[in-house]
Amino acid sequence: MHKKDDISDGELVTQYVQGNQQALAILVKRFHKTFCNHAYWIVNDADIAKDIAQDSWKLIIDKIQTLQNPARFKSWALRIVHRKAIDYTRNSARQQQHHQAYKIIKSIDNLPLSDTSQQKQQLKKAITELSVARQQVVRLFYVDELSLQEISKLLNISVGTAKSRLYHAREQLKKNLKK
Incomplete structure (x- = not known):
């Protein structure tokens, strides 16, 4: 067996899809910090970035069988993290708009x-x-x-x-x- 750092991302994806749970553990160890950093770059909150990375891993694990080119795992997975972070930002902005509108209406009511x-x-x-x-x-x-x-x-x-x-x-x- 190769050392875990010598195994390509594509090989790890293929091994995981074939049932090797250890391959997923290596992928998580290799990319989790990168995913957290990417999400943090968008949302500017470390705790939220960790949550986004965790949610992204759930989706990645669910959809990894659909990845047509396992060698492109990193870019594919980063797109998932990116979209989840953007979705969070949009939803947060929408909630702030509703909260602001609610405050205006409440101030008028008062x-x-x-x-x-x-x-x-x-x-x-x-x-x-x-x-x-x-x-x-x-x-x-x-x-x-x-x-x-x-x-x-x-x-x-x-x-x-x-x-x-x-x-x-x-x-x-x-x-x-x-x-």
Whole structure:
């Protein structure tokens, strides 16, 4: 048997697929730190990066039989880690947006009744000044609580277009409400 450092990644993948659990242990030892570092580079939190690496290993183990070229294990596995880290970042940003919107709504609800109705009127007026396309996205995102992907499917537009409309609507609302 070769020394474990002499065995190529491709050989280890092939051995694991054929039932050699030791091959997986060598792959984990060889790449786990790399996966953690790659995830950390994206999320900037060591604990979350470790969780992402761990979740990635679960998916890698489940899907390793589908890897057509075992010699490309490292790039294939790093893509999985990368996508999981990006997904985490997107979900985290979405949660922050919802939390921010919730705080705004709560702050409006906590205002005295006369101020609330006046602010609601101002907000409604500012929203009506948006284009119809932007009004749709704002309503679907904040009122109906749909994700950008769901909005894009519903309106038959790309996710990027939905995101852009929401961003520009927010910017226009900020300007209109400061008047």
